[in-house]
Amino acid sequence: MRAGLLQLTASDDPRQNLEVTEALLREAAAGGAELVLTPEVTNIISSSRAHQHEVLRREADDLTLARLRAVVAELGVWLLIGSLALKTGDDDGRFANRSFLIGPDGGIRARYDKIHMFDVTLTDGESYRESAGFRPGEALVCADTPWGPLGMTVCYDLRFPALYRALAQAGARLLTVPAAFTVPTGRAHWEVLLRARAIETGCFVLAPAQCGTHPGGGETPRRTWGHSLVVAPWGEVLADAGEAPGVTLVDLDLALVDSARRKVPSLQHDRPFSAAPGPA
Numbered sequence: 001m002r003a004g005l006l007q008l009t010a011s012d013d014p015r016q017n018l019e020v021t022e023a024l025l026r027e028a029a030a031g032g033a034e035l036v037l038t039p040e041v042t043n044i045i046s047s048s049r050a051h052q053h054e055v056l057r058r059e060a061d062d063l064t065l066a067r068l069r070a071v072v073a074e075l076g077v078w079l080l081i082g083s084l085a086l087k088t089g090d091d092d093g094r095f096a097n098r099s100f101l102i103g104p105d106g107g108i109r110a111r112y113d114k115i116h117m118f119d120v121t122l123t124d125g126e127s128y129r130e131s132a133g134f135r136p137g138e139a140l141v142c143a144d145t146p147w148g149p150l151g152m153t154v155c156y157d158l159r160f161p162a163l164y165r166a167l168a169q170a171g172a173r174l175l176t177v178p179a180a181f182t183v184p185t186g187r188a189h190w191e192v193l194l195r196a197r198a199i200e201t202g203c204f205v206l207a208p209a210q211c212g213t214h215p216g217g218g219e220t221p222r223r224t225w226g227h228s229l230v231v232a233p234w235g236e237v238l239a240d241a242g243e244a245p246g247v248t249l250v251d252l253d254l255a256l257v258d259s260a261r262r263k264v265p266s267l268q269h270d271r272p273f274s275a276a277p278g279p280a
């Protein structure tokens with residue numbers, strides 16, 4: 001199976017982001033990709049809540065989703081839209097950070113709302129309160145594909161290994177981790193966490209990422225780490241997209257899932273253990 005990862009530098013203009021995404025999607029399909037993947041928040045990166053409220057739509061009215069579904073139906077590929085920021089209609093005005101799996105007929109095969117919210121203060125100059133703008137999801141999602149079950153996650157979810165174990169135990173053979181990682185945490189943690197999730201689960205891990213300096217961020221523009229990555233079930237990095245936008249094509253030998261799990265069947269070796277003891 002050939003996968004195509006799109007690396008993007010999303011702006012605060014959904015129409016412009018859609019144009020770039022569509023062009024790269026066509027390029028990936030022309031390069032033989034059967035499954036194409038886009039990063040977290042493919043449709044917008046904006047620091048202004050007011051602007052988000054102005055330009056974002058609910059799922060049923062979202063232009064990015066409608067257009068990408070039509071292009072997928074034309075090209076006949078599978079598409080993992082890493083995520084779209086969408087209105088939910090909730091009273092508190094929070095958005096969903098929602099990942100979609102689109103089948104080759106353009107139909108929505110699965111949707112997953114990011115569960116873990118990035119509420120983190122990295123330094124005085126860099127802090128995030130994702131839960132202020134987004135409503136977290138609550139449901140594990142593992143979707144059928146021609147290449148086996150695909151477990152859907154998003155970005156900060158990567159730091160919660162129990163989620164990945166649950167997906168693998170639900171049958172996943174592929175795991176997706178679309179992201180918009182920060183530069184400092186990306187440098188320190190991105191590759192090692194992705195490799196760990198692949199090794200622990202015996203899955204292929206596909207992680208399309210946002211990269212670069214995002215226009216529309218005002219005084220302190222948002223920067224993301226890039227380095228879209230594909231990791232094999234034994235832990236080898238099969239592709240690293242570096243720091244620039246573009247398409248990365250990679251061929252996956254799906255039999256490697258079984259061979260990694262035969263060598264080290266740790267997924268079958270979970271044992272119950274008692275709660276942590278108190279201080280002696």
Ligand SMILES: O=C(O)CNC(=O)[C@H](CS)NC(=O)CCC(=O)C(=O)O
Nearest residue numbers: 041118128130155156180181182185
């Ligand atoms: O807010 C948006 O526009 C879209 N959402 C994101 O970019 C999210 C929440 S701020 N980013 C992450 O989860 C980064 C996680 C990360 O970097 C880490 O775990 O170290």
